[in-house]
Amino acid sequence: MTFSQGVVLEVRDLKKYFLVRRGFFRSLTRRDEQQYVMAVDGVSFSIRAGETLGLAGESGSGKTTTGKLIVHLLEATSGTIKFQGRESLRLKGGELKRFRRQVQMIFQDPYTSQNSRFTASKWVEEPLIIYGLGDPQSRKRQVMETLERTGLKPASHYMHQFPHQLSGGQRQRLAIARALVLQPRCLVADEPTSMLDVSLRAGLIKLIQSLTVELGLATLYISHDLSVMRYLCNRIAIMYLGRIVEIGPTEEILKNPLHPYSRALISAVPIPNPYSGRQRTQIPGEPSLRDQAIRGCRFQPRCPVSEARCLEDQPEMAEVEEGRMVACWRA
């Protein structure tokens, strides 16, 4: 596969299977049979510089696992993750360290992911020290610049604050500052706004958006909240039980979803307008790990439009329009 122009991150057929541990007695009776949870099962996408891709799905869809695989917090079972044209999964030693510096992650919970004994400036400076970058003076300058860049202005005020002195929104900005200080090319953001109040959420969305564009980052934004994604992401990928079922430009997916699961997910989002007359989603049940063992389409047990073929063959992703792919026999 050729390395397309501007693509920073390219994920191909990524898989992560977790072995299910069984109890002692059952391991005696069924020795040969091993069970896996296919948390991520053949995920492919690419992100260009300056672009935000949204990875949407319900709990258990594998979206967070995908994020962790990209930053090498988990080891992939198979597949490739090309970063700036180079395969990253088999990197070791110094090369792996360089890779990690350029691919940063922000986590969901700003209350538990920060060291409560570090001041803001120490927290942001630490990565620079770990990577041995600069001298104390240049580091300080860089820390101040990064704090201001993430909206913690004036930096001279915030640099001495401890996490408990900051609000949730400011803490999340601090987390972004720590990730940015290393000048990464790729940012993985796992539900960074879900714990914030509504009035602060918009500010953080705009920050991630402008940083992505200005610094030319490739941003993967993981969330279950499609309405937030609408304001932030250029494209959206929708995951179901470890697979991407649909991917395409944000407004096109939201206005005209082609996969029945995308349709269900989008129609389930409540609308803050008493006159909207929204039709409720009509799919039954919940995703079940048992459905992973299905030979055909994993969504078939809940699908309102499934046909005979869906039971037999697993639909592969197919391009229906330029830049728009769907994995459904009926699309």
Place this chain on the structure above:
Amino acid sequence: MEPLLDVRNVKVNYRTERGLVHAVDDVSFSLRSPQNLALVGESGCGKTTVAKAILHLLADNASISAGEITFRGQQIHNIEEGEFDRYRWCEISVISQSAMNALNPVYTVGDQIVEAIQAHERMGRREALGRVRELFQWVGLPPERIRAYPHEFSGGMKQRVIIAMSLALRPSLIIADEPTTALDVIMQDQILERIVNIQRQSSSSILMISHDISVVTEVCQHIVVMYAGKVMESCSIEKFYQRPCHPYSMGLLMAFPTLEGEAKRLISIPGFPPNLLEEIDGCLFRDRCPFQRPVCGEIAPPDVEIGPGHVAKCHFAHQADELRPLSTKEETWEGSVA
């Protein structure tokens, strides 16, 4: 008509090492059956404290220092614990955010609901189980799952069990504190649909506490917006959407992302809620308000009546029609870091 629940000028203080925190300050609203009422606000605005005050569940360091709470015309805030048991579960039940984690893991879910029924009503086990079966149907759980243990359910199904339990004694008021926040969006939609249907069939009323405007829009008819322990605006859901009269309400609506219509520009309200340990003169929202004037720092705004059942705590509530178009502009709200 007498309201089902009436909260009148209620104040709740928390005693802390650093002084009194005025978590709820002069809050009033009334819920008339068969209406559903939403108590909306951001973290720390006091909405859950109001619910706890109604339910006699306040922490030891908190107390109701003023005001009264009446249920069907009877005062319930100052009665003895034993007396309140008459109301608990039979008249007023709760669905809380994490209630699904409060199920006892070593009893079947059916037994737990039977226990709740038998604690309040003289009823044989067989009859009680029959009631549970009926409840399960209502909330969309297969009746044979009565004998299942909590760990055999998913989060969404456990939340349905909790809803079934809250309905077990046919209460006239259900207090739902963020009932779907922990759930996925499809499950949330299914549960909201159940809640709305059940409420229609059973003639219970819901007091819903949430930060999510879109969720309460679909369930409630009346909304009470709280900020820093006070009610900022109280009106019908329709009025709130079309004619919000408090700048905070306007900001919230503009900050809320939606899938509907064209993608508007989201605004973020600058600044933070005030520290409730301090006595503050004037309007509590003024530091974040783009329309503040000198009077806002001097005099606490009165409750301005805009129309029947529509009140806003703002000096300029009558000029809201002029402020509203400005509130939709991003520049209006630009200020310090949120």
